[in-house]
Amino acid sequence: MDIKNLDHSYIAQTYGRYDLAITDGEPSGFLGDGREYIDFGSGIAVNTFGASEAGWVEAVCAQAKKLSHTSNYFYTEPQSRLAETLCTRTGLKRVFFSNSGAEANECAIKAARKYSHDKYGDGRATILTLENSFHGRTITTLSATGQTVFHTDFMPFTPGFAHIRANDIAALEGALTADVCAVMMEPVQGEGGVLPLEAGYLAAVRKLCDERDILLILDEVQTGNGRTGTLYAFEQFGILPDILSTAKGLAGGLPLGATLFGEKVENTLGKSKHGSTFGGNPICCAAANYVLSRLDDAFLGEVKAKAAYFHEKLAAMPGVAAVSGMGLMIGITLKEGDAHDVALKCLEKGLIVLTAKDKVRLLPPLNIGYDDIDRGLAILAEVVA
Ligand SMILES: Cc1ncc(COP(=O)(O)O)c(C=O)c1O
The missing domain is CATH 3.90.1150.10 (Aspartate Aminotransferase, domain 1)
Known part of the structure; x- marks a missing residue:
C-alpha cells in the first residue's frame, strides 16, 4: 500500500x-x-x-543529542534564553510557551479574563474579536473566530465572545460595554483573505483600550517571526499590545507556541494557573533560538x-x-x-x-x-x- x-x-x-x-x-x-x-x-x-x-538542522540535531525533553518542573537553557530574546526584542515582559497557535491564543484568553477578574470581579469577561478573523480550531478559539461557518456542528461553544467589523472604530466603541475585558485581532487577517488592518485603526484601538483598561491582544500566529518584514507586525503599526500570541514560523518547522505578556499582565498567570507538557520543549526552543538569531x-x-x-x-x-x-x-x-x-x-x-x-x-x-x-x-x- x-x-x-x-x-x-x-x-x-x-x-x-x-x-x-x-x-x-x-x-x-x-x-x-x-x-x-x-x-x-x-x-x-x-x-x-x-x-x-543546514543551520536549522544543525541547531535541532545538536539539541536532540544534548537533551530532547524534560518536564516543566525543571529549568532548561534553550527555553530561558528564548524567553529573554523574545522579551528583549518586543518590549513585552514574560512568556508562556505552548505548542501551537490555538494554544497560544487559549493562554492569551485565560490571562485576559483572569486579569479582569482579579481586578473587577465577575461579569467582565467578554472578548471582542473581528468579523472574518481566524484564531484556531479548539472550541474556545473557534468561538473567538469571527466567521459563522466555523460556528456549526460542535455546539455548545464557549460563551463570552462578540465580533465587530474591522477598521470601524465607531463599531468598537459601541461594542465596549461594561462586560468587555479585552479585544483580540490579527494585524493582517491571514485565513480571512490576507487583509491588513488600517494603521490608524489599530492606533485608535490601542487608545480606546488604554482609556478603559481593556486589554489589547494581538494574534501574531501568522504575521509573527519576520513574516511581514519586522520581527512582529505590531512594530509597523506603532503600538505595543498587552498580550501577543505567536506560533507557526517561530521554531521554523517544529511545534512551538508563545504567549507574551506586557507589564499589566506579566504576573497574572501565577503558579498552577496554566501549564503544558510539551510547551517550551528544548528542541523546539533551540530551533526558535536559531530562527531568531537569523532574523536581524x-x-x-x-x-x-x-x-x-x-x-x-x-x-x-x-x-x-x-x-x-x-x-x-x-x-x-x-x-x-x-x-x-x-x-x-x-x-x-x-x-x-x-x-x-x-x-x-x-x-x-x-x-x-x-x-x-x-x-x-x-x-x-x-x-x-
Ligand atoms: C492568525 C492565526 N491564529 C491562530 C491560528 C491557529 O494556529 P494553529 O493551527 O497552530 O493552532 C492560525 C492558523 O492558521 C492563524 O492563522
Whole structure:
C-alpha cells in the first residue's frame, strides 16, 4: 500500500489534500512523487528558512543529542534564553510557551479574563474579536473566530465572545460595554483573505483600550517571526499590545507556541494557573533560538525588499486584479477563475501556492532566493494568464 492509500484508510479525512506525497525538503522547496517543487507556501508560514536549511538542522540535531525533553518542573537553557530574546526584542515582559497557535491564543484568553477578574470581579469577561478573523480550531478559539461557518456542528461553544467589523472604530466603541475585558485581532487577517488592518485603526484601538483598561491582544500566529518584514507586525503599526500570541514560523518547522505578556499582565498567570507538557520543549526552543538569531535587521530588510519585488511583479501580471498583504504574506485577487484551480494548475507545473478565501495566497520561505522567486512567478504568470 502506498502513502496515499494508507492515509485514505487510516487517517481521519479532515484535510482536502492535494494529490502529492512530500518526502524531502530541498533548498528550493520540496521533493515529492519523484519531482521537485518550488515552495511559495512554507507549510503555511512555518518553514521560515525552508524545510531543511543546514543551520536549522544543525541547531535541532545538536539539541536532540544534548537533551530532547524534560518536564516543566525543571529549568532548561534553550527555553530561558528564548524567553529573554523574545522579551528583549518586543518590549513585552514574560512568556508562556505552548505548542501551537490555538494554544497560544487559549493562554492569551485565560490571562485576559483572569486579569479582569482579579481586578473587577465577575461579569467582565467578554472578548471582542473581528468579523472574518481566524484564531484556531479548539472550541474556545473557534468561538473567538469571527466567521459563522466555523460556528456549526460542535455546539455548545464557549460563551463570552462578540465580533465587530474591522477598521470601524465607531463599531468598537459601541461594542465596549461594561462586560468587555479585552479585544483580540490579527494585524493582517491571514485565513480571512490576507487583509491588513488600517494603521490608524489599530492606533485608535490601542487608545480606546488604554482609556478603559481593556486589554489589547494581538494574534501574531501568522504575521509573527519576520513574516511581514519586522520581527512582529505590531512594530509597523506603532503600538505595543498587552498580550501577543505567536506560533507557526517561530521554531521554523517544529511545534512551538508563545504567549507574551506586557507589564499589566506579566504576573497574572501565577503558579498552577496554566501549564503544558510539551510547551517550551528544548528542541523546539533551540530551533526558535536559531530562527531568531537569523532574523536581524539586515535579514528583515531583505524580507521587505523581496516583498516589494513580489508586489511589483504580481501587479504587472496579466490575470491579476489586485495584490494585498504585508511583507511576504501576499494575497492575489484574480481577474477571473478560481483560486483553488490556480493552485492545482501551479502544482501540476511544479509550484506550491496556497489559497485564502477567493485569493491565491503566497507565504514563501523568508530566505527564498530571487532565482526561485522568478521561476515560481513565471509558472504563476503562465497559469493565471
Ligand atoms: C492568525 C492565526 N491564529 C491562530 C491560528 C491557529 O494556529 P494553529 O493551527 O497552530 O493552532 C492560525 C492558523 O492558521 C492563524 O492563522
